[in-house]
Amino acid sequence: MIKSLLVIVKNIVFERKKISITSSSRSRFIVWPWHLDLNFHVNNAKYLNYCNQARLEFFSEFSVLSLLLKKKALPVIVKNEILYKKSLKLFNVFYVKTKIEKIEKKEIVVEHVIFHKEKKMSTCYTHIFVKGIDDLEDELKKIESKK
Numbered sequence: 001m002i003k004s005l006l007v008i009v010k011n012i013v014f015e016r017k018k019i020s021i022t023s024s025s026r027s028r029f030i031v032w033p034w035h036l037d038l039n040f041h042v043n044n045a046k047y048l049n050y051c052n053q054a055r056l057e058f059f060s061e062f063s064v065l066s067l068l069l070k071k072k073a074l075p076v077i078v079k080n081e082i083l084y085k086k087s088l089k090l091f092n093v094f095y096v097k098t099k100i101e102k103i104e105k106k107e108i109v110v111e112h113v114i115f116h117k118e119k120k121m122s123t124c125y126t127h128i129f130v131k132g133i134d135d136l137e138d139e140l141k142k143i144e145s146k147k
Contacts, residue, residue, distance in 0.1 A: 024099035025061050027054035031092045042088045048080055051112040051124045054096035058110070063143050071139070073132035075108075081125045092116050103137045106130055 029050050037043045059065040068075060088094060094116040102109040112124040130136050 023062050024097055025054070025058045026095045026097050027057050028093065028095045029053075031088050031090055031094070033090060036090060040090070044082070047082055047114070047122065047124065050096055050114065051080075051098075051126060054098045054112055055110055055126060058098040064140070067133075067139055067143060068130070071133050073130050076129045076131060077126055078107075078129050079125075079127040082122060083124075084122045086116075086119065086121045088114070088116060088121055094121065101125065103140060105135050105137065106133070108136065 027050075031042055035042050035046045056065070059068070067073070094114060097113045097115060099111055100108060101111040106129055108128045108130065110126045110128065112126065114121045114123070133139055
């Protein structure tokens with residue numbers, strides 16, 4: 001969690017990258033004992049937590065977070081869909097590849113793919129409604145053209 005906060009602050013202050021529909025980022029994580037349930041599988045809620053942290057890092061890296069803060073917009077997660085292929089195990093080092101799947105006027109769909117040793121473990125789609133911005137796609141294009 002602290003690592004994610006440091007990455008977010010660094011991205012906001014120093015390194016904002018150009019966003020495009022094909023932009024993606026990678027966030028690295030480790031499965032710790034307290035991430036497991038009684039069956040020694042990663043708890044389902046923990047998968048959402050990994051995706052949430054990866055999404056915040058992605059949004060800060062590509063100036064989306066700055067746009068939301070500047071416009072005083074309120075992003076609301078309305079739906080998460082997770083497709084599990086394989087389970088992560090204790091002490092696995094893995095990464096979450098995050099990218100924007102779809103942008104509409106007031107909604108962003110973010111895709112998170114979890115990889116361990118280059119094998120796809122699961123995929124999560126997060127649907128985010130953004131209150132306070134009339135045309136999100138247009139605003140993101142403005143960011144892209146400024147870079």
